[in-house]
Amino acid sequence: MLRKIAVFAMLALSIALMYACSKNEDEVSQQETKIAFTVPSNFPAPAYNFEDNKLSNAGFALGKKLFYDARLSADKSVSCGSCHQQFAAFTQLDHKVSHGVNNCQGKRNTPPLVNLAWQKAFFWDGGVKNIETSPLNAITDACEMGTDIQTIVAFLKATAPYPDMFKQAFGSTEINSQLILKSITQFTAILVSANSKYDQVMRKENGAVFTASEQAGYTLFKEKCSSCHAEPFFTDFSYRSNGLDLLSADEGRSHITSLQADFGKFRVPTLRNIEYTSPYMHDGRFYSLDEVLNHYDSGVKAAENLDASLKSGIPLNSAQKEQIKAFLKTLTDHEFIKNTLFSES
Template identity: 50%
Template sequence: MKAKTKIFGIIAFINLVLFLVAYNIRPIKVNYDAKEVQLKFTVPPNFPQPGSQYDQHFVTPAGFKLGRILFYDRALSIDNSISCASCHQSFSAFSDQNKHVSQGFKQCSGTRNTPALFNLAWQKEFMWDGRVKLFQLSSHNAIINPCEIANSMAGAVEKLRANGHYTDLFRNAYGSVDIDSARLLNALTQFMSMLVSANSRYDKYRRYEQGGVFTTDEKNGYILFRQKCSACHKEPLFTDLSYRNTGLDLVSIDRGRDSSTHLATDVGKFRVPSLRNIEVTAPYMHDGRFATLEDVLTHYANGVKRNTHLDEQLRHNGTLGLALSSSDQHKIIAFLKTLTDKEFLTDVRFQIP
């Protein structure tokens, strides 16, 4: 009896594996006939204006719809196995939840953690090292990267031209049936530019809106956050858009910003990520080395290495890191969880059409 039970268990496990493999390689079923959504890019009242390179008026309902479909359509890849949404999942603020590093075409593992996608209109540069300077080129990198979507722009365009659904979609968005790489990237940018996250409990607290109530721990955590963390994670975006070395290693394994600037002083520096929705975007750091927020704060309290290019914010009179007691860390984490924007995470406009 035990042997039979064991065999059945093995068979069930094999079936589960086969199901998961089939799930990951099947063409995703997007609704090409989804209704257009009337929407307009608006700057939240507690936010600054977007960067100068961003045009607030270029998003159209037809362009957004096209970008949304493209974002979820695995047809962009060579073998219909992967889409943008495969690594950027809406329920985790368009990050790749529980994956240390990005995992793309044929399970190829990248070298860096998949960044969350929101409030992109306020970014000046893209990727962990800032090597992509234009918003519309951020998708280009993913499409042609052999470890991500693993196609070429010409190959992606050819596949869209062969898919009859896209003829009307491109005509409606751009006034003609021409399908090219510029329009492909523009449509994706229209979709991603609308991924604005600004309705967390923190935002409601700051705007004195209903639902913006903090507990005592959250209030104290907010005070501590402003004292200890806000130099780099500046409100309201919760990033100052800079690149910093946070002492993860004594000698930086990943060259970081230096791979873009080729400056020795930039070795081991990475973009300061936004802390918005941080509760749902684990694991953390550019290589996903920390599984929990507790791990992150333990690093800043006790684990900072004396890297040659360590950021000055983590050097104080010969002492490394931040003075954070266990109680301080608990309160800061309580505050950080108020940055979770549940309305953004469940917004039907951003789900698979």
């Protein structure tokens, strides 16, 4: 029996992504699944909707192959998937900061790739405004892939099966930077995570209910955390200082805006799948949720740009911390993390 993911009527796409429940997930091939962008019923309309990038199975397959191909990097060692690992909810497990070519270490923690179609700006500082162009940062950064788009174009033109894959996806063997970025977007924008226990409770599906501890944690979360980590994405996409240091070693948002008021501010991260996205913060300084909660309870520094909501921190006793952790774990979407549609092989 097939289970259809809910789709907003406003989307131009009319065929929903189908999940096969009668087969083991490993037995369901990409060819058996119609790739389509879907909006969960508890989500608003997306910012990106594929109007100028027609989604197809061939385009998705090409984007996924590019995403996982380490040969695109300068030393052939790093792919997008190296820093965005599916088992870590598409971030980099146990790495404080991103690791790129020649074992180079970046300066910021790798953000998870999830629900990107609803974002209007990308990266910790919001320096990129278009999902389609966002891969260029990783491609050209000396501590990530360390190359340039024209070098990649030349490689793809000379490397099978890429010319045939581009023809299947876009109707021509022509390979250029725009089509490369569009195909990668056909993969990354489909990374929708919306089937956690939290989602099922909100949608009243499958009889899902919070335990007493989870419900208590949800109540606390709404009282103490939701002004920044707003539902359903568990971020309001704003940029704030959360008092990690009196003086930030990273200029943060001000690198983009050149405003002193933005110094040391970073985008509020999503908490979806947070159980799997350690380490935490823009510099990966915390390895556990306990460390994160202890910071907000008693470790907030009075930085010049400290967010007003954190002037007194977020006082939490031991029982409250355990309840909030119990709720946060309801944001884990096991189906998303294990979905072989998104896997390298």
